[in-house]
Amino acid sequence: MTRYQYLATLLAQRIEQGLWKSGEKLPSVRQLSAEHGVSISTVQQAYQVLENLQLITPQARSGYFVAPCKAQPPVPAMSRPVQRPVDVTQWDEIMTLLESRKDKTVLALGSGSPDLSQTTLKPLWRELSRQVQHNPDTVLGYDDLAGKAELRQQITRLMVDSGTLVSADDIVITSGCQGALSAALLAVCKPGDIVAVESPSFYGTMQMLRGFGIKTIEIPTDSCLGISIEALELALEQWPIKGIILVPNCNNPLGFIMPDDRKRAVVSLAQRHDIVIFEDDIYGELANDYPRPRTVKSFDIDGRVLLCSSFSKTLAPGLRVGWIAPGRYLDRVLHAKYATAGTNVPATQLAVAAFIRDGHYTRHVRRMRRVYQQNMEAWTCWVRQDFPDGICVTRPAGGYMLWIELPEQVDMVCVSRCLAKLKIQVAPGSMFSASGKYRNCLRINCAQPLTETNREALRQIGNVVYEALEDANTLTPPKAPV
Amino acid sequence: MTRYQYLATLLAQRIEQGLWKSGEKLPSVRQLSAEHGVSISTVQQAYQVLENLQLITPQARSGYFVAPCKAQPPVPAMSRPVQRPVDVTQWDEIMTLLESRKDKTVLALGSGSPDLSQTTLKPLWRELSRQVQHNPDTVLGYDDLAGKAELRQQITRLMVDSGTLVSADDIVITSGCQGALSAALLAVCKPGDIVAVESPSFYGTMQMLRGFGIKTIEIPTDSCLGISIEALELALEQWPIKGIILVPNCNNPLGFIMPDDRKRAVVSLAQRHDIVIFEDDIYGELANDYPRPRTVKSFDIDGRVLLCSSFSKTLAPGLRVGWIAPGRYLDRVLHAKYATAGTNVPATQLAVAAFIRDGHYTRHVRRMRRVYQQNMEAWTCWVRQDFPDGICVTRPAGGYMLWIELPEQVDMVCVSRCLAKLKIQVAPGSMFSASGKYRNCLRINCAQPLTETNREALRQIGNVVYEALEDANTLTPPKAPV
Ligand SMILES: Cc1ncc(COP(=O)(O)O)c(C=O)c1O
Ligand SMILES: Cc1ncc(COP(=O)(O)O)c(C=O)c1O
Numbered sequence: 001m002t003r004y005q006y007l008a009t010l011l012a013q014r015i016e017q018g019l020w021k022s023g024e025k026l027p028s029v030r031q032l033s034a035e036h037g038v039s040i041s042t043v044q045q046a047y048q049v050l051e052n053l054q055l056i057t058p059q060a061r062s063g064y065f066v067a068p069c070k071a072q073p074p075v076p077a078m079s080r081p082v083q084r085p086v087d088v089t090q091w092d093e094i095m096t097l098l099e100s101r102k103d104k105t106v107l108a109l110g111s112g113s114p115d116l117s118q119t120t121l122k123p124l125w126r127e128l129s130r131q132v133q134h135n136p137d138t139v140l141g142y143d144d145l146a147g148k149a150e151l152r153q154q155i156t157r158l159m160v161d162s163g164t165l166v167s168a169d170d171i172v173i174t175s176g177c178q179g180a181l182s183a184a185l186l187a188v189c190k191p192g193d194i195v196a197v198e199s200p201s202f203y204g205t206m207q208m209l210r211g212f213g214i215k216t217i218e219i220p221t222d223s224c225l226g227i228s229i230e231a232l233e234l235a236l237e238q239w240p241i242k243g244i245i246l247v248p249n250c251n252n253p254l255g256f257i258m259p260d261d262r263k264r265a266v267v268s269l270a271q272r273h274d275i276v277i278f279e280d281d282i283y284g285e286l287a288n289d290y291p292r293p294r295t296v297k298s299f300d301i302d303g304r305v306l307l308c309s310s311f312s313k314t315l316a317p318g319l320r321v322g323w324i325a326p327g328r329y330l331d332r333v334l335h336a337k338y339a340t341a342g343t344n345v346p347a348t349q350l351a352v353a354a355f356i357r358d359g360h361y362t363r364h365v366r367r368m369r370r371v372y373q374q375n376m377e378a379w380t381c382w383v384r385q386d387f388p389d390g391i392c393v394t395r396p397a398g399g400y401m402l403w404i405e406l407p408e409q410v411d412m413v414c415v416s417r418c419l420a421k422l423k424i425q426v427a428p429g430s431m432f433s434a435s436g437k438y439r440n441c442l443r444i445n446c447a448q449p450l451t452e453t454n455r456e457a458l459r460q461i462g463n464v465v466y467e468a469l470e471d472a473n474t475l476t477p478p479k480a481p482v
Numbered sequence: 483m484t485r486y487q488y489l490a491t492l493l494a495q496r497i498e499q500g501l502w503k504s505g506e507k508l509p510s511v512r513q514l515s516a517e518h519g520v521s522i523s524t525v526q527q528a529y530q531v532l533e534n535l536q537l538i539t540p541q542a543r544s545g546y547f548v549a550p551c552k553a554q555p556p557v558p559a560m561s562r563p564v565q566r567p568v569d570v571t572q573w574d575e576i577m578t579l580l581e582s583r584k585d586k587t588v589l590a591l592g593s594g595s596p597d598l599s600q601t602t603l604k605p606l607w608r609e610l611s612r613q614v615q616h617n618p619d620t621v622l623g624y625d626d627l628a629g630k631a632e633l634r635q636q637i638t639r640l641m642v643d644s645g646t647l648v649s650a651d652d653i654v655i656t657s658g659c660q661g662a663l664s665a666a667l668l669a670v671c672k673p674g675d676i677v678a679v680e681s682p683s684f685y686g687t688m689q690m691l692r693g694f695g696i697k698t699i700e701i702p703t704d705s706c707l708g709i710s711i712e713a714l715e716l717a718l719e720q721w722p723i724k725g726i727i728l729v730p731n732c733n734n735p736l737g738f739i740m741p742d743d744r745k746r747a748v749v750s751l752a753q754r755h756d757i758v759i760f761e762d763d764i765y766g767e768l769a770n771d772y773p774r775p776r777t778v779k780s781f782d783i784d785g786r787v788l789l790c791s792s793f794s795k796t797l798a799p800g801l802r803v804g805w806i807a808p809g810r811y812l813d814r815v816l817h818a819k820y821a822t823a824g825t826n827v828p829a830t831q832l833a834v835a836a837f838i839r840d841g842h843y844t845r846h847v848r849r850m851r852r853v854y855q856q857n858m859e860a861w862t863c864w865v866r867q868d869f870p871d872g873i874c875v876t877r878p879a880g881g882y883m884l885w886i887e888l889p890e891q892v893d894m895v896c897v898s899r900c901l902a903k904l905k906i907q908v909a910p911g912s913m914f915s916a917s918g919k920y921r922n923c924l925r926i927n928c929a930q931p932l933t934e935t936n937r938e939a940l941r942q943i944g945n946v947v948y949e950a951l952e953d954a955n956t957l958t959p960p961k962a963p964v
Contacts (some may be wrong), residue, residue, distance in 0.1 A: 019644035098820070115623045122566045125618050128829070129611040136607050141600045145580045149588060175657055175802075178824030186693060186822075191673055204824070211668060211821025316622035320827045335573060338580070339693025342667075342686070345802045345827050347610070457819030 004045035005037055008053075009450060012044060015055055015066055016377035026064040032413055034283035053455050054318060055381060057084070069380060073384060076254075076392040076405045078228060079439055081218035085239060088210035088434045093413065094203055100425045107457050110416070110427035112252070113445045114400065117370065118362035124315060128351035135350065136304050143343035145171020145334060147323070151353040151481050155323055158356065161291055162249075162284060163298030164307065166325045173323050175344055177282045179337070180308035180324035181205055181245075187332035188276050188306070189214050189242050195278075196244040198227045200403070200432030200441070202252045204246055205280065209434075216434040217241065223394050223403070226251065226258035236273045243276035250283035250292045253403045253432055253443040255396025257293045261388070267299045276329075281309040285365050287398035288373045292298040301325030311352055312366050319348040321477060372400040372447060379446040382455060385463030388469055400447040403429075406440045409472030413439055418464050423472060424457050483557075485520055486527035491856040491932055493528060497548055499961055508538060508546040518690045521678075527848075537863060555866060558874040558887045560710060563681035563700035563919055567721060570692035570916045576685055582907045588938050592898070593908035594734070596882070597793050597853065597929045602846035606797060610833035617832060622949055625825035627816060629655020629805070638780055640838065643773055644731075644766060645780030646789065648807045648949070655805050655813055655867035657826055659764045661819070662790035662806035664725075667745055668822060669814035670758050670788070671696050671724050677760075678717060678726040680709045680752065682885070682914030682923070684734045687727055687762065698916040705876050705885070708733065708740035711747050718755045725758035731764035731775045735914055735925040737878025739775045749781045755926045758811075763791040767847050769880035770855045785809030793834055795881070796847050801830040838940065852927060854882040861928040862884040864937060868944030869949055882929040885911075888922045891954030892947060900946050906939050 014020055027035070032043045047064055050056045056064045080293035100106050132139050146152065159166060174180040189195060191213030197206065199218035209216050217239060220231040226248060235241060246266065249257040258266075270277050279296045287293050297305040305328055310322030322342075326333040355361050376396055383393055383404060392405040406412065412428035419426055429441025444461075448454055496502060509517070514525045517869060520610055526784030529546055532538045538546045582883060614621050628634065634650035641648060656662040671677060679688065681700035691698050702713040708730060728748065730740040735909050740748075752759050761778045769775050779787040792804030803826075810814040837843050860876055865875055865886060874887040888894065894910035901908055911923025926943075930936055 035642070094815075094820075095627075099639050100625065102579070102626050102631075111624070113624055116619060121622070125614050126619065128616045128621075132611045132614070134605050136600060137605065139610075140603070142593070142595055142799045143579075144584050149584075163955040175826075176824050178822075182822045190695060207817070208821045211818055213672060312624075317624045317825075318622040318828045320622070320825070334577075335689070336693055338576075338686070339690045340660075340664045341823055343799075343802070344657075345830060346800045347829070348827060445884065 004049065005371040007036060007038060007042060008047040009371070009378065010052070011050060012055055012378040012381065012450065013374045016381045020066045022066050022068050024064070025065045026066065028063055028085050039048045043069050046064060049250055052291045053378070053382070055378070073393045075392050075394055076403065078220050078222045079199045080220055081433060082435055083217065083219070083235060084193045085215035085217045085352060086198050086435050088216050089434070090203065091207060091210070093428065093431050094207060097427060097431070098427050099332060099423065100420065106423045106425050107453065108425050109457065110425040110443070111445055112313070112445065113317060115368070115449065116316055117449065118192050118364065118367060119366050119373070120360065121315065123358070123360045124351060124355045127354045128347060131347050131350045132353070138350065139347045141346070143346045145338055145343060146171070147344055147348040147352060151321070151349045152323070154353050154356040158361070163169070163294040164325070170330065171323050172330070172337060173321065173344055173349060174337060175312035175341055176242055176312055176317070176322040177280060177308050178204060178208070178322070179479040180310065180322045181278060181280065182208060182328060182340065183206040183210070183333045183336040184306040184308055184324055184329070184441045185212055185214065187326065187329050194239055196232065197434070198246060198251065198317045200253055200429060201245070202247060202280070203431040208436055208445060218434055221254065222256070223254045224256050226256050226262055227266070229269065229438065231263060232266070233269055236269065236275065242277055243278055244270070245278040245280065245281070247280045248296050249281055250396065250398030251284055252399065253401050253402065255394045255399055257397040260294060263294065263296045264299050267296060267305070271302065277305045279307045281307060282307065282313050283399040284374070286369055286372060287401070290369070290398070297438060298324065300327065306333070308352040312367070315352065315355070319352060320345065321348050321352050343353070351428060361393055369398070371372055375450060376400060376402060377460065378450050379444065379458065382458045386413050386459050388466055398427055400445060402444045402446055404442050404444065406442070406465060407469060408440050408470060410440050410468050412442045415464050415468050416442070419461060422460055423458060426461060483922055486524045486531065487562045489518060489520060489524060489528035489929070490531040491853070492537070493532055493859065494537055494860040494863070494932065495856045498863045502548045504550050506548050507544070509786065510545055514622050531932070532932050534806050535860070535864070535932065536867060537860070542957050546552070555873050555875045557876055558703050558705040558885065560704045561681045562702055564917055565699060565701070565713070565717060565914060567676045567697035567699045568917050570698050570917055572685065572913050572915070573689060573692070575913050576689060579909060579913070582902060588905045588907050589935065591905050591939065592907040592925070594795070594928065595799060595925055595929065597850070597931065598798055598852070599931065600846065600849060602842065602849050603840040605799065605840070606833060609836045610829060612668050613829050613832045619638060620832065621826070621829040625828045625831070627688050627820055628653070629826055630828060630831040630835060632942070633803070633831045634805070636835050636838040640843070644763070645776040646807070648662045652807050652812065653805050654808065654812070655803065655826055655831060656800070656801045656819060656820060658794055658804040659762060659790050660686060660690070660793035660804070661822050661823055662792065662804045663760060663762065664690060664822065665786040665815045665818040666760050666790055666808060666811070667691070667694055667696065667806065670809045670819040675724040676721055678714065678723050680733065682726060682735055682776070682814065682920055683727070683913065684729060685913040688916055700916055703736065704738070705736045708738050708744060708750070711744060711751065714748070715751060719755065723757055724758055726752070727760040727762065728778060729762045729765070731763055732768055732878065732880030734765060734881060735883050737876045737881055737885065739769060739879040742776060745776065747776045753784065754788055759787045761787050761789045763789060765881040766791070767796050768851055768854060768882070770851060771879070772851070779807065782809065796850070797834065797837070801826065801834060803830050804927070837953065851880070857928045857932060858882060858884060861926065861931050861940065864940045866921070868941050870948055871917060881893060882927060883920065884923050884926045884928055886926065888924070888947060889951060890922050892922050892950050894924045897946050897950050898924070900940055901943060904942055906942060908943060
């Protein structure tokens with residue numbers, strides 16, 4: 001990030017946080033230059049960016065003013081999914097999303113990719129290339145079944161921050177978080193079993209349940225506090241549920257961090273009903289606040305939490321380096337991994353281990369936390385400008401996803417088809433439900449830099465949404481929102 | 483390989499093939515030097531290697547003679563497994579084998595690794611490092627669901643040699659052959675289904691069946707001709723078998739290549755009984771003879787053969803690049819891959835694609851075919867020298883594995899435990915049976931160069947086998963061999 005970009009995102013964040021109100025005059029170029037120790041032209045460039053983003057408006061001879069902006073929209077209410085075990089559907093929509101990845105001219109706002117353009121990531125691919133050259137035997141040979149010991153060692157060090165104390169022998173390296181969840185489910189469940197999930201929840205995991213013939217029950221989930229413990233308890237009393245999948249930290253798609261007392265409550269509920277918790281902590285390190293939140297596993301006393309994660313969001317998904325700390329299921333997870341996936345690529349593991357060891361990981365993640373937080377605030381502001389009234393937007397506590405709930409009449413599956421023609425890809429909400437709920441919602445990836453292309457794309461999304469809403473309203477009278 | 487090593491393996495092969503008989507005088511150093519256009523000292527070094535390997539003996543002032551060698555042992559007879567569906571066991575033995583990989587001082591004769599020391603492999607890791615440096619965005623980002631198009635394109639070109647005509651869109655890249663088989667089984671089978679396998683057969687695949695809760699029925703298999711079509715037919719009439727897993731080319735562990743008429747017969751049998759064929763062609767490119775054998779899939783007319791393979795044996799297992807041509811099951815395989823494994827590492831795919839495109843693949847595989855064939859012949863000769871009478875040894879038509887059947891009293895599980903103390907790892911035969919048959923057999927990996935360390939290791943294996951045989955004979959009177 002250049003100096004002026006940095007300043008622009010900082011100012012965007014202040015506007016978003018309401019430090020400067022709509023219509024208020026902004027500090028002069030000279031003032032800001034002195035305050036931030038940057039040149040006049042840097043400030044001018046930053047203001048130009050904000051003007052292009054329509055966050056501020058210039059007024060002849062009197063400087064810049066905060067552009068008019070609607071009030072902060074409310075957060076989505078507790079979700080109300082169908083609460084009985086179902087087979088997961090929605091594969092076609094996901095295929096459409098995955099297929100659109102192939103066309104590199106499509107703006108992938110529906111994807112889960114992190115920002116790969118930051119300079120703090122450079123030592124990673126330098127290390128990767130170094131490993132290949134200096135370590136060809138290890139790089140070309142079969143990996144150990146549990147994965148490279150040096151990487152497992154580094155992961156245990158990282159996990160301390162989340163209150164999770166495990167040894168390197170308690171960890172198994174997997175091919176991404178998907179590989180971790182896959183080994184976990186296969187080790188614990190069999191076809192026909194029922195597994196509970198948050199609702200909405202990550203479509204990849206739900207397709208995995210479908211792949212293994214496991215039934216899914218969606219549990220009401222609050223966009224700030226996470227899964228409803230009460231609803232979960234009711235479901236556990238009513239159905240023979242085998243386990244529950246939770247993304248408790250920087251949830252995908254809702255962005256919440258479950259408060260510690262709820263994490264504790266869910267563990268004791270699991271104990272009482274003797275079920276297993278599959279914890280997916282993939283975004284946990286990207287919490288806005290430091291130190292990062294605790295894992296559910298850090299409250300686990302009898303090894304019933306299988307903690308799954310990966311470096312796909314913190315570093316890069318192309319590494320395919322994930323891991324699992326399977327608690328009491330270690331042996332079964334090792335078998336499941338061997339049986340279904342075999343071993344992993346050694347090269348990327350060694351590169352990540354060196355990247356962590358040499359302090360690059362901490363530096364990179366520290367930067368990304370700030371970048372993503374600023375991005376999400378700017379995107380939220382754009383959404384307020386470009387979207388119709390009556391929407392709800394999440395206020396993520398980390399990660400880089402925004403979840404937007406539109407008036408019930410809007411069908412995002414149709415909207416996203418229109419957007420595909422404009423080479424803009426978004427993730428319609430129905431992908432995040434086992435049974436296709438949340439058709440009026442969408443998830444937007446805010447990881448990408450605050451460029452004018454992105455600004456313009458969001459404006460186009462807003463336009464198509466407006467049109468869809470108008471069409472719907474002429475066809476059917478508006479109903480109360482969900 | 484240096485010049486003298488090359489000459490040594492060539493001479494070893496001639497001795498093994500019986501061109502020079504036991505006790506016969508070998509050509510003089512001068513003669514060989516002229517014949518091969520190499521220096522006197524190169525020939526002397528080569529003879530020194532052969533002497534160290536005890537293939538030849540020097541006689542003062544009269545030159546070198548072929549060392550006394552026992553007659554060629556017979557090949558193993560048709561196997562006679564238990565012919566009913568069972569749950570696969572033997573995981574403990576496999577874990578022991580996999581665990582011993584961690585100790586780099588152990589000589590891994592039980593592993594499946596190819597020779598990674600050849601110079602023809604160098605362009606591969608140069609390419610890998612180049613991709614990382616010049617293509618960081620692609621390397622770090624999420625892969626396409628089906629894998630990199632350029633690699634799929636190159637694979638279709640390679641497959642032409644095996645009579646298999648598919649397009650790049652018919653191919654899905656997987657994490658090794660294990661990933662391919664896993665997606666194939668998950669796409670077609672559900673727990674409780676029965677799948678037939680050759681007997682003996684690769685333990686990794688059988689553990690996969692166990693992992694998915696699929697029952698296994700082992701079918702009698704001939705060490706030269708492959709699976710018994712008659713026995714398979716009988717089994718199909720008796721049990722509701724869903725599919726059959728075949729390694730028809732350079733079989734692991736038996737080394738046979740199924741003749742074309744049998745390949746055709748198995749396809750029409752599959753049609754008649756409407757079952758699926760999971761074809762594992764991982765060693766198919768390493769057939770001794772050129773051109774390489776046809777795939778079973780090349781006889782398939784209605785898309786019921788799912789062809790699985792990888793570059794783990796031809797190039798390097800640490801790449802984790804495999805693929806599947808799933809015929810009519812393409813959509814289900816894509817879902818199974820997405821659901822259980824996610825996407826793959828782009829870097830190694832791009833490196834392999836470039837390696838093939840630039841002609842390095844053909845060069846490397848051509849060399850490896852010759853190297854492995856020479857190795858296996860030298861190892862066979864050592865086995866004849868060091869092992870007791872009454873053994874059977876396969877005569878592999880490709881790959882790099884030898885399968886040795888010992889007198890029935892020898893328990894290779896115990897022998898391999900003794901060998902582990904000597905830091906020598908072999909694969910006991912029982913790993914290759916669903917129900918622990920073939921305890922009197924072992925598989926030896928002959929991929930590694932003909933070094934004195936390997937020569938000495940085989941001598942030690944022979945010693946422990948002799949001891950085990952003696953112990954067994956003093957305890958129980960010898961029975962007729964299997
Ligand atoms: C919540 C969640 N879990 C798992 C995954 C899969 O991660 P990976 O790419 O490491 O397999 C994702 C990726 O989008 C995710 O958002
Ligand atoms: C017959 C057979 N199939 C599959 C595999 C697994 O291959 P990969 O390492 O590509 O997953 C092996 C490896 O030993 C094998 O011998």
